[in-house]
Amino acid sequence: MKMTELSLIWKDKLENVDRLRMNAPVYYAVDFEIKKELELPVYGYITLKGSEANYRVKITEIKKYEPMPGIIKKTTKKLQTLLKIEEVQDIAAIPLSEFRKEDGTYLKRVTKFSYGMIEEEKEIKIKKFREFTPEEKELDENVRKKYGIALPFSVIEKLVKVKEELELNKKEWDKVIDKVVEKYKKRRVDPYEAVGIVAAQSIGEPGTQMTLRTFHYAGVAEMNVTLGLPRLIEIVDARSQPSTPTMEIYLKEGIREDEEKVKEVAKKIESTTIIDVADVITSVADMSLTIVPDSKKMEGRGVKIEDIVDSLSKLKTYKLTVELSEDRIKVRLPEASYKKLYLLGESIKTLTLRGIKGISRAIVRKSRDSSEWVIYTQGSNLGDVLDLEEVDGKRTRTNNIIEIAEVLGIEAARNAIIEEAINTLEQQGLNVDVRHIMLVADTMTYNGVVEAIGRHGIAGEKESVLARAAFEITSKHLLTAGVLGEEDHLRGVAENIIVGQPVTLGTGAVTLIYKGKKR
Amino acid sequence: MGKFNVLEHELVPEHYLVSEDEEEEILKQLGVKKEQLPKIKKSDAVLRVLERKYGHIPVGSLIKIVRKSPTAGRIVVYRVVVRD
Numbered sequence: 001m002k003m004t005e006l007s008l009i010w011k012d013k014l015e016n017v018d019r020l021r022m023n024a025p026v027y028y029a030v031d032f033e034i035k036k037e038l039e040l041p042v043y044g045y046i047t048l049k050g051s052e053a054n055y056r057v058k059i060t061e062i063k064k065y066e067p068m069p070g071i072i073k074k075t076t077k078k079l080q081t082l083l084k085i086e087e088v089q090d091i092a093a094i095p096l097s098e099f100r101k102e103d104g105t106y107l108k109r110v111t112k113f114s115y116g117m118i119e120e121e122k123e124i125k126i127k128k129f130r131e132f133t134p135e136e137k138e139l140d141e142n143v144r145k146k147y148g149i150a151l152p153f154s155v156i157e158k159l160v161k162v163k164e165e166l167e168l169n170k171k172e173w174d175k176v177i178d179k180v181v182e183k184y185k186k187r188r189v190d191p192y193e194a195v196g197i198v199a200a201q202s203i204g205e206p207g208t209q210m211t212l213r214t215f216h217y218a219g220v221a222e223m224n225v226t227l228g229l230p231r232l233i234e235i236v237d238a239r240s241q242p243s244t245p246t247m248e249i250y251l252k253e254g255i256r257e258d259e260e261k262v263k264e265v266a267k268k269i270e271s272t273t274i275i276d277v278a279d280v281i282t283s284v285a286d287m288s289l290t291i292v293p294d295s296k297k298m299e300g301r302g303v304k305i306e307d308i309v310d311s312l313s314k315l316k317t318y319k320l321t322v323e324l325s326e327d328r329i330k331v332r333l334p335e336a337s338y339k340k341l342y343l344l345g346e347s348i349k350t351l352t353l354r355g356i357k358g359i360s361r362a363i364v365r366k367s368r369d370s371s372e373w374v375i376y377t378q379g380s381n382l383g384d385v386l387d388l389e390e391v392d393g394k395r396t397r398t399n400n401i402i403e404i405a406e407v408l409g410i411e412a413a414r415n416a417i418i419e420e421a422i423n424t425l426e427q428q429g430l431n432v433d434v435r436h437i438m439l440v441a442d443t444m445t446y447n448g449v450v451e452a453i454g455r456h457g458i459a460g461e462k463e464s465v466l467a468r469a470a471f472e473i474t475s476k477h478l479l480t481a482g483v484l485g486e487e488d489h490l491r492g493v494a495e496n497i498i499v500g501q502p503v504t505l506g507t508g509a510v511t512l513i514y515k516g517k518k519r
Numbered sequence: 520m521g522k523f524n525v526l527e528h529e530l531v532p533e534h535y536l537v538s539e540d541e542e543e544e545i546l547k548q549l550g551v552k553k554e555q556l557p558k559i560k561k562s563d564a565v566l567r568v569l570e571r572k573y574g575h576i577p578v579g580s581l582i583k584i585v586r587k588s589p590t591a592g593r594i595v596v597y598r599v600v601v602r603d
Contacts, residue, residue, distance in 0.1 A: 056574070090575035126526055126533050126572075129585060129593055154592030386523040393523040397530065404530065409565035410598075411584055412530035419530075434589050448558035448601055 008034070008044040009053065009099060010113040012074065017046055017055055019072050021088040025060075027071040029079040032113040034062055041086065045094070045116070050109050052093040058086040135160045139177075147181045155180065192509040194493070196443075199436035206430040207232065225399075231424045235417060238444065238452040240402045245380035247359070250395040251373070262364050262373040265390045269375065270362040271355030272301045274308060274348055282345050287336035289345055291329040303353055305329070311351050315344075356384045382407045405450045413450050417441040464488050466495035525564045534565050536573045537581035537597070545581065545597060553579070559598040566600065578602050 010032065020028060041060045045053035061084035073079060099107045099116030107116050132140070136156050143151050151159075159180060163173055189195060210229040226234065226244045234242050249269065255261045274280065278293040293305055308329060312322055323330040331348070333340055361378040380398040385391055386407065398404060399420060405413035421437045443458055444451055451457035455472045462468050465481040465488045480486075490496055493503045502508040525531055537545065546553060559566065559582055570576050580600045588594045 091570055094571075126535065128533050129587075152588075152591035152594070154588075154590070157592060394527050394529050396528075407564055408525045408528050408531050409563045410559055411532050411534070411565065411586070412525070412528060415530045415532070415586075438588075438590075442557070446557050448560040448563065448598070 006036070006038060006102070006115055006117055007042060008059070008113070009047060009096070009107070009110050009116045010044065011050050011110055012046045012048070014048060016072070016074055017048075017088065020057065020085050023072060024057075024088055025084065025086045027068060028083045028085045029065055029071050029073045030081050030083060030113075031075050031078045033080045036115065038062065044083065044085075045099075047096065047110055050096075050111055052095050053091065053099070054093055056089045056091050057083075058089075059083045060086045133160070135163075143177065143181065149181070149185070151181070151184060155184065190506070192504070192506050194505050195439060199439045202432055202436045203232075203425075203440070206425065206428075206432055209430065210425075210428050227424065227427055232421065235401065235420050235424070236440065236444070236453045238402065238450045238457060242400055244378070245358075245398065245400045247375075247377040247380045247382070247385065247398045248396065249362075249375040249377065249385055250367075250392040251375070251390050252392045255390050256372040256374075256392070259364065259373050262375065265388075266362040266364050266375045267302055268354070269356050269359055269377065269385065269388070270301075271357055271359050271379075272303055272353045274311070274351045274353065277301055277303050277353070278308065280345055280349055282341060284338070284341075287333070287341060289331040289341065289348065291331065291348070293327065293329075295327070307353050311353050312348070314351065315347060320344075356381050359385075402450055405445075410445050410448055410450070414441045414445045417444060417450075462492070464490070464492050464495045466490075466498050467492050470494045470498060524568055526568055531565060532587060533585040534569055535583040535585075536569060536576060537583050542581050545583075549597070553581075553599050556581075556597050556599045558601045560603050561600055562603050576600060 010030065020026065040062070041058050042062070044057045044059050046055040046057065048054050061082075063082050065079045065082050068082070071082065096107045096110060096116075101107055101114070101116060107114060139160060140150070140156055143149070143156075159177065162168075162176070168176065207229060210232065225231075225246055226242065230243070249265075250256065251262060251265060255265065274291065277297045278291050281290045281292060283290060291308060293308065298304070305324070305327070309322060309324055312320060312329075312331065319334050321332045321334075323332075331344070333344060358381040359377045359379040363376045364373055365376055366372075367374045380400045380403060382396070382398045382400070382403050383406070385396060386393045397416070401413055401416050401420065404416045418434065418437050418441045421440070422432070422434060425432050440453065444453065446458075451461075453459065459471050460468065462471075465477055465486050469477040469481075471494075481488075488495055490499060490501065491504060493505060496503045526534065549556075561576075561578055566576055566582075569582075578600050582598045582600060584596050584598060586594050586596060
């Protein structure tokens, strides 16, 4: 199913890469031998440090080394092969661990040369929407030509459907389109309408009716989720950690129908620390720490006493002596002091025995339409969870928007903001038009990172000094503006109100010019 | 990391690199300068995947995004690649 092609990976110096880039296409003499028959063209990956591929070159010819004029040599001696390098491409660094060797294992480091396969670009799937049908395309083009505007896709889709259903003739059909375009034009936002203010009012007013409490979900053991106003504030504040991070983890087919298998995965995800299954007792008398495992808790989490002993070896900074006696583990330090003993105790308590960091609980529940089992978690770590084999990465999500921006990109964060905000409002029985929320999300993600609405985010970045001063911390902005000699061109709304001019909104933003008729 | 293709996630819309020839026409159609467009960081997770398809994507390139929209069905927007 996966298209893979064998490529070459070698380590090289930056100066060689630069020479290749300047002179390509060119013959390049290298100090390794290529024994395999390769189908040309072949891609070669160049690693500078030996841990990640930094450049990709297209190789169109491979032959035995012979001295030739105009070739570039990798080294001065032991040259064996000539590669014809067609072009050198800068690529985003690919960790070598993503390359597979022929035996199916992944590469670790390349010191000189290696073969490797990388999942080919052909399988990168971008497409998500269906293509336009010929009728839709024709209609879209006609409307653009005739009226000079583009109708939204959903309208076009509906129009084509209606035409087929009602079997309209050409004349009626034209009339329908005429009316639709007319209505559409009427319903567009007017130029210089203050959409931001309208959005703020539309979200703010229902916001007053929201609950201030953090609710606890009934029925789910020890799980609660921030709802209502606190959650909405959290979303627009772009907090790096929501107060109750949670994930919904969906699983692949074959696992998700079976409760037992899903529970197995949940156990794998839930991180277990030593303090979850054992008590750590500090004994000052003989300067030692004793770990007393709770057998019931250990059984529930599927941890053995040996696992605890193993995990202690992770504490490399300490030279510990570990004694295992029956059901308790004694840990000693070579040069014990009270402080050291205390610090050791603290780091032992939070040692992860298994699971994914940051996820403190994982609960298996039926999905909303009860067709499958889903894992709900407390704590969130999207990057690591998506890499699990059992997880259906397409649907798995978290309520941590910043994490989504990091792992899935800025556009995903925009969608997440919209969904989270709408869901929060709807849970409270409030209906806010999605366009307002979309505007907020667009503004928050405008600069490529998620920014808060407020003085630390988008309001603090306004160009105008007076507008910033009018918002919050007036004196700070005026003072720095004075020191730096900032200018204010009075283009925005707030600054024009301050100086008593008509604001650049609605009719205030346009100038009427009257051209009299010639008599 | 990185075995999962983020473009397959349901929260991620379609992303395409706009070729240089098309850039001018699009900007003319939108009636804006490149700097006025929304931005996308060079290090964005999606760009890392796109670079595998298109090769190097320099700062200043246009990325075409086809979003799913609850009001318009689907909508095309553009972001310009910026340095981190």
